Amino acid sequence: MERRGLTGALGLLLVAAGCEPRIELKPGDPELVRAARQLFDGRCANCHGPRGRGDGPAGRALSPRPRDFGDAAWQASVDDARLRQVIVGGGAAVGLSSHMQSNPDLADSPVLVGELIRIVRACAEGQGAKDMSPETAKQAP
Ligand code: HEC
Numbered sequence: 353m354e355r356r357g358l359t360g361a362l363g364l365l366l367v368a369a370g371c372e373p374r375i376e377l378k379p380g381d382p383e384l385v386r387a388a389r390q391l392f393d394g395r396c397a398n399c400h401g402p403r404g405r406g407d408g409p410a411g412r413a414l415s416p417r418p419r420d421f422g423d424a425a426w427q428a429s430v431d432d433a434r435l436r437q438v439i440v441g442g443g444a445a446v447g448l449s450s451h452m453q454s455n456p457d458l459a460d461s462p463v464l465v466g467e468l469i470r471i472v473r474a475c476a477e478g479q480g481a482k483d484m485s486p487e488t489a490k491q492a493p
Contacts, residue, residue: 361394379466388467395455396468404475421475435469436462 367438377384393402399411404421411418419426438446458465 373447377463378480379463379470384463384467386399386465391464391468392471399451404472414449416449418452421472424476427473427476432466436465439465439468 357467365476396404397408399406399408399414400421401407401411401418404419406418408418421427436447438448438452440455440459442450443453444450458468
């Protein structure tokens with residue numbers, strides 16, 4: 353599984369965890385947003401696709417296919433707590449496909465997971481690639 357972007361994100365988290373200099377990262381902080389986008393590009397886009405449509409190169413081969421984050425009915429049916437549970441615990445934790453991998457290393461980074469959830473929400477129909485990182489937006493069809 354791809355782990356690109358992890359190093360940068362973890363470096364950031366170490367800083368956030370209190371290694372000096374202490375930086376309090378809050379939701380929406382540019383560094384945090386960047387780390388989350390790197391994580392999405394490196395860990396999620398391969399299956400979920402650059403725009404979260406479930407059409408990433410690895411995702412297309414899966415059955416069931418990765419969730420299409422553009423599906424408005426699905427977006428409305430899940431709350432953030434559920435998304436958090438799936439992202440950290442993996443699909444198997446909530447009775448979904450175990451191809452949706454767990455990310456146990458993010459369990460101690462609730463704010464970063466919150467930004468990942470924001471990215472998932474931003475893939476909803478009509479949002480387009482405006483909230484995607486430049487790299488992700490470039491790959492988008
Ligand atoms: C190896 C492929 C793969 C990777 C990598 C992957 N996913 Fe998934 N994901 C899936 C599949 C397959 C499903 C659908 C599971 C099902 O419907 O049974 C899914 C479902 C989901 C769902 C929907 C859960 C629900 O309640 O319906 C969310 C949210 C999600 N993934 C987020 C992420 C995030 C965020 C990442 C990156 C940290 C990620 N996924 C990485 C394959 C993947």
